[in-house]
Amino acid sequence: MNVYAMQQEVLRLKKEKDMCILAHSYVAREISEIADFVGDSYMLSVKAESVPNQNVLLCGVRFMAETVKILSPEKHVFLSNPVAGCPMAEQMDKDMIAQVKAQLPDYTVMAYVNTTAELKTIADVCVTSSSAVKIARAIDNDKILFIPDCNLGAFVAKSVPEKTVRLLQGGCPVHAAVRPDAVRAAKQLHPDALVLVHPECVPGVTEQADYVGSTSGIMDFAKASQAKEFIIGTEISIAEHLQYDCPDKSFYPLTKDLICPNMKSTTLVDVYRVLTGQAGEEILMDAETITQARRCIDKMIELGG
């Protein structure tokens, strides 16, 4: 079967199986083309709640499928490729954070959505890259312990200087690997381009950017901008999607190494195989974990996402 024929078969099967396909914007183009919704982590987590389908297939990484399950426990939620995890989400566990929490009892624990469901059970509020700054400002405590991403946490601390933000040593291995020199080199090659980067990059990179935001934020900024050239400092697929969406503009990946192997591990064949009952994993979670993990996500939605 060629790609087009498989896409047609997936479109037919997802109707037959009452399956909604949610795809993170980092997954391959042949998947985003057949998805019902494509977006950043925040958009995907809230979208799942409002779709009428009984079944949801998440094309992205495990914590995203878990978040969908927490918000829609009555739905059958599947992860298209069970090996797709986010290394950052696994960096800190519940016991470790419980110990730090005990030492900092007057701090609000703010957890990036890139965390396991288990870790979310002891967080006070959840945030995504698009909502972290807004929620840090809105939360009724001036002391914040930000976990696990120290780069997103540093960006929050800089953007909300009136609050004390404590950080731990965690982060995204893909974004954190981009060195500040790479920005200088890309600017030399493309002097007229605006630099748009994800806040998971190190401060030496975000400080040189014209815009810092989530994957959707970067895409919206580039589409609305009058500029014609952009250096894209996030997973390489965003430059590709933008190039399709705006053929009159030019998009240059900040480095060729900005590839998330976990996001890339999901293929169209995986999606087809889930729909034909040959592969994939249904996310199962006990009721107590769902209830406890949901509190910090509800708090995020209450504070405006």
Ligand code: 13P
């Ligand atoms: P977004 O919140 O921008 O979707 O980012 C998720 C992610 O994993 C970035 O590396």
Ligand code: SF4
């Ligand atoms: Fe996790 Fe980084 Fe991949 Fe995003 S890009 S899923 S944070 S490893």
